[in-house]
Amino acid sequence: MAAAAGSPALAAPLSWKPGVEGQRQADLGDGTFLNPIVAGDRPDPTILKDGADYYMTFSSFEAYPGVVIWHSRDLVNWTPITAALKTPIGSVWACELIKHKGRYYIYIPARYPDRRSTYVIWADDIRGPWSEPVDLNLPDHIDPGHAVGEDGKRYLFLSGGDRVRLTDDGLATDGPVEHVYDPWRYPVEWDVEGFAPEGPKITRRGDWFYLITAVGGTAGPPTGHMVIAARSKSIHGPWEHCPHNPIVRTKSKDEKWWSRGHATLVEGPAGDWWMVYHGYENGYWTLGRQCLLDPITWTSDGWFKANGGDLSKPLRKPRGGQAGPNGLALSDDFSTSKLGVQWAFADPAPGELDRVRYDRGLVLKGRGTAPKDSPPLTFVAGDQAYEIEVDVEIPAEGTAGILLFYDKQLYCGLSFNARTFITHQYGLERGRPANPNGRRMRIRIRNDRHIVTFHTSPDGRTWTKFDRQMEVSGYHHNVRGGFMALRPGLFAAGRGEARFNNLTYRALP
Template structure:
């Protein structure tokens, strides 16, 4: 892993892994390749890839094969615009297309992306403090426009998985082994949820978070419907989350447990990937089969649940097995697909309209939040809101590396406090801001020291997150010279198992108070 000395000197190194591809007799050493802004990418450029395929917080993956194209999206929780749709033709390299959800319906958990006939659908569980339900949005093109979400009035279930029966009936399979029928157009439910499946149970002495059957996904292959379910809890102990399967010749059951359940489970604390689960089967471009699921990187709960790709083998008895082991080693890529350049830059010179959703997103935005933004003269003009990051609806990014640095020129109006943050949620964040007289340090989700600010209303700020060690630097001459700010932090505990919420620690910027802050030359570099 990149040392602090190497990072600070701009070295582009990656985490080492033992390389053993299928049929390879000699173990070699592999590292992640680097893409936009030196971010790590899975494709090793030699016909193999090293997980994760989507680094950073990309949980509850839902994937759609549509001809030679693949589309995928993830839980986006309180980030809006949400449900960013990603596109691939080889399952390894992905590029963002658009954000399908712009209307704030609450925290979005475990959506389902599917296509029925010529129409695309998103089934979206969402919750607010006062209401829980699932919604549906649709589009005639994957890039939209997407409809506003329609309430399906399903308050007691999460994680809908779409399925079409042998008789053409449409269903949503739900948490806890339940399902509900859909109308033929997929835009409403018919009747009430019913219980149809009792998931396989693990031995009682296993260390898990909870039974929690969730994330049901249906794949029809050959003469069977295959039902894949996540159990064991999605966080908590690294050994909890797991993948199980069952099959039936009818969408109406009965369901037969896979004889080798669980198919995926972290069993040791020293494995690279923890809490692996929430899987979907998908056919590759070369007729191979794969599974996409999520997991936490060992020691980096702060990065959220990352998307992992695991090869699948169909066995002679009509079952399937995951063949990627603990996913610590490079795996041969599927062949026959087209490789795009993976990901997107996180740096922004504000020379084009802000890439809301595809790059930047607001945390818990109010109605009309986007009206706070104006891009002009290669600067982001951001109207202030609230009194601190907690109430300002900061603009945030998804960063997927263990170490990175970001910085920006910031100019503020009188009465504004602005700065850079590492933000988990409104009660857990850190960062550095300033008004025209004083700095303000953010730590543990509260505002602490307020030393004097010698730079006035304009300066360049820099934040370095070096494997959870956070430092701040300030510059009054546009970054030609820097001064270390006298407050360092350690943030390895800024994650779900401490705070809840299933989120990640995200870099970003904020403006609070009355007036406007202007940001320029935002640069990001992973290392």
């Protein structure tokens, strides 16, 4: 689909050299890999094997353009290629990416405060153009999982053990929602967030349909989330619980990965089998749920077991396949658009993309008075420690700056107008010391394992440390809710347009 008149072009499909700065590398180069395979806020992975290619996407929540599709040929090295969803439909939760009879579909649960449903978009080429969202009118469920039964009919399995049949074109429901499955229950002594059956995924292998489900809650105690399985020889059941349940679970808060769950099975390039799922990194709720890869083996009785342990150590890479480009260069000279692949607006209003244009840098039209009413442009960072520098030029009556943004009520950062600096902390505008640099300066933000500091420079050579530091380990879901992550971002408020140039991102040791 073409960009609307006056709107900036979305990013063209991208590819990057392996080992780019700013992205933790899973591939260790010696035939092994170390999780995560996609670092940072990449929750609820849904994966598609399409011949020799693999495609994966994640929950994008309030970020638009969203539902970024990633590509790999070996399950370890991934690069983003496009953002499939441009039209805001609410906070996007766990999607389902599938291919059926030569056409690609993404089923997307989304919610506004006053409107919830599941939508579908489709494309004949994975790189797009993708259709506008089609509303399936499913207000009471999340986490669709697509399946084709032995009857040739299409179904969406839903949260809570429910299911609905689809029309043959996959663009509407064909009958009522029905309850078809009662998930296995964990011992009452375990510390979990809640039962919360969600993320149903169907894999057909041999004579069996395998139903993979997440229970225990996606956050809360580190030991809550888990992966369970059931199987049936018919899409209509009855479903038999796996005797090995749970297949995956974080057993202790001392483990490297917390709240592991929400899995999809996938066959590797040479016929071995794997699970992708998500987990929080120990001590780093702020990075969001990151994408993990776990090897499985099929047992003699037709079930499967996970072999990766707690995923804290390197694992042998999938056999076969081809290592390709990996990661995303987060430094940006703004000479071309990376909208929809790196950059996204946080909870945008209709027409938000019209605020952006490229002219000797990134030009962002001001809106509102602060990040709480001026949606910032943000991106996902996957490192525990990093620093970012950017040149900022503001108009006479405007304000602009750099942030770490969770949502409209929780963020921190530094901005300035022609007269003063403005500090942002806990989602509030606080101190306003004098600004000696005028309307143009270079700003550095450093997030060193949750300790945040700022430096400013009039020329990019002489730096002054700003006299307010912050600690942000509590800027996450278990404090604020929302399931999101703390993302670096840029914002502009007030009248006129701010210009950003020469953004550099550097991971810290």
